[in-house]
Amino acid sequence: MKNAYVYVLDTMADWELGYVTAELNSGQYFKNRGSSIPVKTVGSSKSPIVTKGGLTIVPDVTIEDVVDDEVAILLLPGADTWKNPEHAPIIARAKQLLDSGGNVAAICGATLALADAGLLNDRQHTSNSLDYLTLFSPTYEGKALYRDEKIVKDRNLITTSAAGGLELAREVILHLDLFAQNTLEAWYNYFQTGEPRYFYAMLETLHDSTTVS
Known part of the structure; x- marks a missing residue:
């Protein structure tokens, strides 16, 4: 079974991954009914972290426990503490995953961490803005590949603001x-x-999928 791994760190923006973790972990709307992709939290250690929203999370595993073959995707949230050296190993692991064909998704401040490590220099990407990356990442050299869009996917890397x-x-x-x-x-x-008609339309698609022979 493959898992979605969420890197957790102090000040992480807990709301940014709410939609994706809920859908992956529950599998409630998956086309393969009854399946899911369990979500596991990963920390630089097993020490609890406190999110920006004040939630305390005790990581399920550390970086060393993550097996490449078990990674459906690595999710990197925004946070104010990405510049701390203790988070360098997860970015190194992200590079390893990307190089081997694994999937990585980064939002907000996590894109800055990728920029610092040079991982945005050869992939189309986005972030909070181009100025954000150039101002806060002195080593960033991916300006030509920056796209002024809310979300960008290049091969197996997804970036967003x-x-x-x-x-x-x-x-x-x-x-x-x-x-x-x-x-x-x-x-x-x-x-x-927020329009209810779309919710009922979604339920109808699930009904249709269970009645097709």
């Missing part, structure tokens, strides 16, 4: 081929607009 939590979830679900296309479209439209 702090405002892209919903888009991140949609892109991860699409990349991992977890929802039927009409389910994903209705799901995204519902959470983007």
Whole structure:
């Protein structure tokens, strides 16, 4: 079984990964009914971290416990503490995963950590803004590949801004081929607009998928 691994660190923006972790872990709208991708938290150690929202999380595993073959995707949240040296090993692990064909998704401050490590120098990407990367990452050399879009996927790396939590979830679900296309479209439209008609349309797609022989 493959897992989604979420790196957790002090001041992490806990809301940014809410959509994607809920859908992966529950599998409630997966086209393969009854399946899911369990979410495991990864820390630089087993010491508890405190999120920006004040939640205390005790990591399930440390970086050394993560086995490449068991990684469906590595999710890197935004945080104010990415510059701390203790987080360098997870970025090194992200590079290892990307180089071997594994999947990585980064949002907000995590994109800055990738920029610092040179991982955005050869992939199209986005972030909070181009100025954000050039101002806070002296080693960033990927300006030519920056895209002024809310979310960008290049091969097996997904990047987005702090405002892209919903888009991140949609892109991860699409990349991992977890929802039927009409389910994903209705799901995204519902959470983007709040209009009940999209929620009922989503439920209808699930009903249709269970009645097709």
